[in-house]
Amino acid sequence: MRLSTTSVCSRVSTADKDAGAPGSGAPDGLPDTLEGVRARIDAIDDAILGLLNQRAACALKVGVIKQATADPAAAPVFYRPEREAQILTRLQADNPGPLGGADVTRLFREIISCCLNLEQPLTIAYLGPPGTYTETAALTQFGRFASTRPVGTIDEVFRAVESDAVHYGVVPVENSTEGVVNHTLDCFMNSPLRVCAEIELPIHHAFMVSAGNKGEVISEIVSHAQSLAQCRGWLDAHYRGVPRTSVSSNAEAARLVADRTDAAAIAGEMAASRYGLKVLATRIEDETNNKTRFLVIGRQHVGPSGRDKTSILVSTRNEPGALYRVLEPFERHGISLTRIETRPVRGASWTYVFFIDFDGHESEPRIGSVLAEVRKVALEVRSLGSYPQAIVQ
Structure with missing residues (x-):
């Protein structure tokens, strides 16, 4: 389906007429009746669908052109973080609302992810297990159409990319409250890989228990050592005296607590969803501006x-x-x-x-x-x- 801007406007206008809506008579230009507004939404959805498919067709054509013009000695590069950044920056600047800038970014990140998947499905290694903030960072950057692969250590992320087992990797490099992740820096010393993009992720910790636990009896709180430190004030106020156990990651804490009725974990809400936990409190971190910076590693020059x-x-x-x-x-x-x-x-x-x-x-x-x-x-x-x-x- 090929839809021009004119045809989109025409279709929306027709929907207004069919619904008997005054349209321009309302201060916001929208129909005055529920049926009229719903008809307008249906017409807009149809137009969006057509435009999305036009964009997908363009993405496929880009892939064909890249294949045809690529250096025979090198594989064509489909993921262009600089191009994505230009698109998202422009859309944020042009956004008239009422959608917020972050909402526009998330929506178009998934559209870009879907279209890129038509050109070349990507596999991304990240520091696991599933449910970590690093997985959240990978999905934030590449969207949910990319295939993600958890690995056990930062070294393994580097090795997976170096061996071409995956296209890119995502690793943490620094936290605004806890400082630099030295192991990531050490890996760069002996690796040919380069930084292709960076991700800054707001870190919000949640307090969670297993589905059958009402939170009345908590005999142990499990999390990564950094997260326990970042939530010390909240824990002292609500669970002073309860033993705190550090494990390798927040996601591992969530996994361990999933089968217990006497313990709680501190992790991200993605981990709660991943392991079927019940969230009792959100945003329990002491520092409200807590952020972690992640790097996308690969071979290409951006x-x-x-x-x-x-x-x-x-x-x-x-x-x-x-x-x-x-x-x-x-x-x-x-x-x-x-x-x-x-x-x-x-x-x-x-x-x-x-x-x-x-x-x-x-x-x-x-x-x-x-x-x-x-x-x-x-x-x-x-x-x-x-x-x-x-x-x-």
């Missing part, structure tokens, strides 16, 4: 989106002023650093590498100039990738 971030790994000589000489070009060129972390090099005593994030794309001339200057004063500079800044969810 083009500029217009609002980007770059991550680099820098090793320096162990001497006074070494870090200053690395950072000075950024200050001189007016480039904002968003994060800097230090990690020791395994097997090399007193040798360190710096992980630096900054605004901009490595294809920009000024970023290229800064990196050239940094390479002159550092032992090694390795780009971990330029990628779109996280879209507000």
